[in-house]
Amino acid sequence: MDHLTVVTHPLVQHKLTLMREKETSTAVFRQLLREISQLLAYEVTRNLPMTTRRIETPVEAMDAPVLDGRKLALVSILRAGNGLLDGILELVPSARVGFIGLYRDEATLKPVQYYYKVPDCLDQRLVIAVDPMLATGNSSAAAIDLLKGSGATDVIFLCLLAAPEGVARMKEAHPDVRIVTAALDDRLDDKGYIVPGLGDAGDRMFGTK
Ligand code: URA
Numbered sequence: 001m002d003h004l005t006v007v008t009h010p011l012v013q014h015k016l017t018l019m020r021e022k023e024t025s026t027a028v029f030r031q032l033l034r035e036i037s038q039l040l041a042y043e044v045t046r047n048l049p050m051t052t053r054r055i056e057t058p059v060e061a062m063d064a065p066v067l068d069g070r071k072l073a074l075v076s077i078l079r080a081g082n083g084l085l086d087g088i089l090e091l092v093p094s095a096r097v098g099f100i101g102l103y104r105d106e107a108t109l110k111p112v113q114y115y116y117k118v119p120d121c122l123d124q125r126l127v128i129a130v131d132p133m134l135a136t137g138n139s140s141a142a143a144i145d146l147l148k149g150s151g152a153t154d155v156i157f158l159c160l161l162a163a164p165e166g167v168a169r170m171k172e173a174h175p176d177v178r179i180v181t182a183a184l185d186d187r188l189d190d191k192g193y194i195v196p197g198l199g200d201a202g203d204r205m206f207g208t209k
Contacts (some may be wrong), residue, residue, distance in 0.1 A: 003041065003171050005129050005180045016160065016182050020198045028206040030083065032042035033205060035134070036160065037087030038184060042113035044128055044156050044180050045072075045092065070126060073098060073119045073152075075192050076144050081201040084130040084158065096125070100146060102139045110140040132201040133179065134162040138170025144174045153195070160201070161185055163194045 010193050015036045017028055052063040075098040076085040089095065101115030119125070123176055128198045134140055140157060147155055157170065162181040165188050170179060185194045193199070203209055 003175065004184070005038055005169055005178065006184055007043050007180065008184050009039060010034055012171055012182050016040075017182060018203075020196065022199070024204075026204065029204050031166070032082045033160070034087040034090075037084045037130075038091055040084070040158055040160075040180060040182065041091050048072075048126070048127045051117040052059060059194060059208060070123065071124055072096070073125040073127045074145075075100060075103065075118060075127060075129045077129060077139065078115065079131045080205065083201070083205040084160070085134055088128070088130070100129075100143045102142055104139070111139040113142075113146065116146060118147065118150055121151075122147065123153055125154070127155045128158055129150045129155060130158045132160040133169065133194060133197075134159045134166035134179065135188055135194055136163075137166035137173070139158075140166065141169055141173035144170075144177055148174075158178060161194050163188045 015032045018024055019032045049068040050065050051068040052068045055062060055064045067127050072092055073094040074083050074085055074088055074095045076099040078099055085097065096119035098118030099115060102111040102113055103110045129143055129147060131140060144155060157177050157179045159181045162179060162184050164184065167179060170177060185197055187195050198204065
């Protein structure tokens with residue numbers, strides 16, 4: 001398994017460039033995020049098991065490919081994860097959905113959980129954890145710790161941008177978790193922002209400052 005997959009599809013890269021631009025409005029940013037999340041969903045669902053079902057077309061009967069009912073759980077890491085979640089849910093409306101809320105304790109700099117609600121039977125599901133920005137990787141690694149504590153064994157981490165520091169942190173903490181991203185950027189700055197990045201993803205999608 002490759003630990004990191006960068007989705008280089010031209011549509012993904014074009015939309016990502018528009019999202020990075022600082023003049024892009026909240027409405028357009030949100031729309032682009034929805035579109036890009038569906039293109040990324042195509043990548044993360046690529047290996048879902050298939051079976052066939054006997055159907056009748058208007059011409060004749062055939063054994064047609066259908067999903068084999070592999071259970072999916074999408075888990076949004078609040079709050080920015082919700083921007084990725086919405087688009088994916090349009091493609092896989094029957095997926096179960098969980099939420100993880102973490103904030104950074106300013107004294108210890110460690111992630112602290114304030115909300116946790118995930119679907120049952122995580123051990124039987126492909127779990128796709130979504131957060132647009134993989135920066136330091138501390139909260140992402142903590143979120144995966146929580147999911148594994150609930151039984152998850154098959155986890156993909158889906159983001160829009162990743163920093164090398166975050167990828168390294170995740171690889172060290174969770175070498176079994178595949179990261180899928182639209183871009184691997186250069187570095188983090190001293191405030192923990194991804195460079196060149198796109199700024200604060202939550203602020204840009206919700207119009208806050
Ligand atoms: N979170 C963001 O929203 N942006 C960054 O650049 C890093 C973390």
